[in-house]
Amino acid sequence: MKLVSKIIWLNVLLVSAMLLLTVGLAARHSVGLLETDLEQNLNNVAQLLATNQLIIDAMEAGKVSPSLEKYLDDILANDNNIDIITLADMRAIRLYHPVKERIGQAFQGGDEGPALKGENYSSKAEGTLGYQKRYFYPVFDSDGKQLGFVHVSMLMKNLELLRNQVVVIHLQTLLAVFLVGAVASVFLAANIKRSLLGLEPYQIAASFLKRGEIMDSLEEGLLAIDERGSVILHNDSAGRMLELEHGDLVGKDIDEHFPQFKLKETLTGLKEHNRQVALNEQVIICDRLPINARDQIIGGMAILRDRSEVTKLAEQITGFNHVVDALRSNTHEFMNQLHVILGLLQGGEYEEAKQFITKIGHAQSATVSTVAKNIDNRVLAALILGKINRCQELGVRMIVQPQSTIPRHSLFLSTQSLLTVVGNLVENAIEAINAKADPEADDSITLLIYEDKQSLLITLDDTGIGLTQEEIVKMSQYGYTTKGAGRGTGLGLVRGLVQSSSGEFTVESEKGVGTSMMLTFTTPRPGRKPAPAEPRPAESGSEGPVPEGPETAGTSVQILSAETVEPVAGTENQAGRKVRH
Numbered sequence: 158m159k160l161v162s163k164i165i166w167l168n169v170l171l172v173s174a175m176l177l178l179t180v181g182l183a184a185r186h187s188v189g190l191l192e193t194d195l196e197q198n199l200n201n202v203a204q205l206l207a208t209n210q211l212i213i214d215a216m217e218a219g220k221v222s223p224s225l226e227k228y229l230d231d232i233l234a235n236d237n238n239i240d241i242i243t244l245a246d247m248r249a250i251r252l253y254h255p256v257k258e259r260i261g262q263a264f265q266g267g268d269e270g271p272a273l274k275g276e277n278y279s280s281k282a283e284g285t286l287g288y289q290k291r292y293f294y295p296v297f298d299s300d301g302k303q304l305g306f307v308h309v310s311m312l313m314k315n316l317e318l319l320r321n322q323v324v325v326i327h328l329q330t331l332l333a334v335f336l337v338g339a340v341a342s343v344f345l346a347a348n349i350k351r352s353l354l355g356l357e358p359y360q361i362a363a364s365f366l367k368r369g370e371i372m373d374s375l376e377e378g379l380l381a382i383d384e385r386g387s388v389i390l391h392n393d394s395a396g397r398m399l400e401l402e403h404g405d406l407v408g409k410d411i412d413e414h415f416p417q418f419k420l421k422e423t424l425t426g427l428k429e430h431n432r433q434v435a436l437n438e439q440v441i442i443c444d445r446l447p448i449n450a451r452d453q454i455i456g457g458m459a460i461l462r463d464r465s466e467v468t469k470l471a472e473q474i475t476g477f478n479h480v481v482d483a484l485r486s487n488t489h490e491f492m493n494q495l496h497v498i499l500g501l502l503q504g505g506e507y508e509e510a511k512q513f514i515t516k517i518g519h520a521q522s523a524t525v526s527t528v529a530k531n532i533d534n535r536v537l538a539a540l541i542l543g544k545i546n547r548c549q550e551l552g553v554r555m556i557v558q559p560q561s562t563i564p565r566h567s568l569f570l571s572t573q574s575l576l577t578v579v580g581n582l583v584e585n586a587i588e589a590i591n592a593k594a595d596p597e598a599d600d601s602i603t604l605l606i607y608e609d610k611q612s613l614l615i616t617l618d619d620t621g622i623g624l625t626q627e628e629i630v631k632m633s634q635y636g637y638t639t640k641g642a643g644r645g646t647g648l649g650l651v652r653g654l655v656q657s658s659s660g661e662f663t664v665e666s667e668k669g670v671g672t673s674m675m676l677t678f679t680t681p682r683p684g685r686k687p688a689p690a691e692p693r694p695a696e697s698g699s700e701g702p703v704p705e706g707p708e709t710a711g712t713s714v715q716i717l718s719a720e721t722v723e724p725v726a727g728t729e730n731q732a733g734r735k736v737r738h
Contacts, residue, residue, distance in 0.1 A: 199292035203309040207294040216304035221253045243308035272306035287312050378461030382411050386421045423447040423457030533565040537575050544583045558605040569613040569678040581647035582617045589621025613678040624666040
């Protein structure tokens with residue numbers, strides 16, 4: 158039931174109950190007072206008549222004079238609360254009655270006995286004119302001798318009419334007050350609903366709970382103050398950044414606890430983005446914004462982000478860390494070779510030094526030329542060369558398929574996206590291989606990058622620890638990892654990039670054998686059009702011309718060291734597992 162209906166019905170029931178109780182008691186009291194007043198009136202009239210000298214004289218004479226009869230008739234005509242007056246002697250014979258024909262007849266009702274004995278009292282009895290409320294009063298002469306009695310009564314039907322009139326008046330009052338209460342309830346309910354912005358209480362409660370869950374699920378911290386600068390809320394992320402327990406800061410002045418944020422400045426309308434705040438041993442990136450309601454500032458809020466996390470995420474998204482790793486690997490390999498040359502020269506092995514220099518020169522040339530010929534994108538080629546050197550440091554063979562080819566500017570992915578995809582896939586494969594417990598296993602990674610005017614295909618196979626079907630399903634969840642806390646963003650970024658580029662990402666894996674991942678992109682980037690296809694010359698060492706599509710990739714170039722480039726026949730990797738290309 159809606160709030161308006163609840164308030165209206167509650168007020169109606171409450172008002173009705175109170176009115177019924179009040180009016181019922183009032184009506185009962187009024188009727189009681191009415192009956193008391195009527196009985197007192199009968200008593201007074203009976204007493205006045207019984208002590209009237211004209212009545213006494215008539216009783217002594219045994220008959221009523223015309224003047225007395227007229228007097229009694231006038232009383233009955235003028236007093237609405239008296240219907241019958243009767244004068245009777247000691248034999249209960251009527252000397253006066255409103256119906257003249259009944260004068261001289263015996264008194265009716267059977268309740269006149271006590272009156273003949275000198276008592277005054279009230280009673281109810283059936284008379285000749287109907288059921289009556291009666292009052293009897295004895296008549297005495299000057300010597301105290303009883304001459305008869307006076308009977309004054311009111312018909313009960315007339316008494317009931319008076320009672321009904323009293324009840325009707327109270328019911329009318331009840332209805333009027335009820336209508337006023339109902340109208341007031343409607344206005345009250347409408348006013349309350351306006352103050353609640355038209356929402357029902359259950360909607361407000363649901364919205365409050367949902368907003369709380371949403372805020373607590375955010376990676377960013379939220380901190381809000383009211384117009385006085387007191388904290389009104391903060392989410393879980395803010396609590397972790399500020400090292401708070403739940404609710405510790407709510408209701409407290411923000412400047413007394415965290416003056417670094419200068420959050421009260423937002424109450425003047427100040428807006429500020431990406432402000433760096435030093436907090437303990439961390440740096441927080443803070444956005445400060447005023448909270449407005451109906452063109453009035455009612456508070457301020459801060460959005461907090463840990464700069465180290467932002468930096469780490471930016472490096473993963475841009476591929477910066479992968480390029481840095483590639484440069485480091487190249488530098489490390491170069492320094493190793495320089496140390497070998499220096500050692501040979503210091504030992505006087507000049508001929509050996511000459512041969513080593515010639516050997517590594519040829520090997521480096523072969524490695525660079527192999528990748529450079531196939532990968533026209535220079536930044537991506539540098540990344541792949543760096544990953545080859547990194548794999549050599551770790552004792553892992555990295556194999557680049559000879560069919561790999563990609564233009565300087567990809568039709569389907571930007572250079573930054575290519576770095577993110579290839580860098581994260583290779584790093585994930587290296588970690589999967591390092592996770593194996595068998596030091597004698599053949600560790601290898603096979604990479605294929607092929608692009609033509611219809612599609613871009615990227616595949617990577619490793620002989621790592623492999624994944625279960627459940628782990629493959631969970632890979633779609635950002636942050637999921639089997640490598641420990643603080644990891645698991647790499648494949649999440651890759652999947653997000655594939656989805657935003659309308660690509661496809663498939664994974665095949667077997668626990669203890671290895672994993673094969675394939676990414677396919679067929680939708681060109683906005684503003685990019687396919688370039689005319691240009692024939693590429695056949696490379697020495699391959700088995701024919703470059704295929705028109707990735708489906709012909711059946712062999713691979715294995716770069717085992719800086720000097721060997723040899724074909725490996727077949728479509729299986731070194732673990733005997735089928736590799737999808």
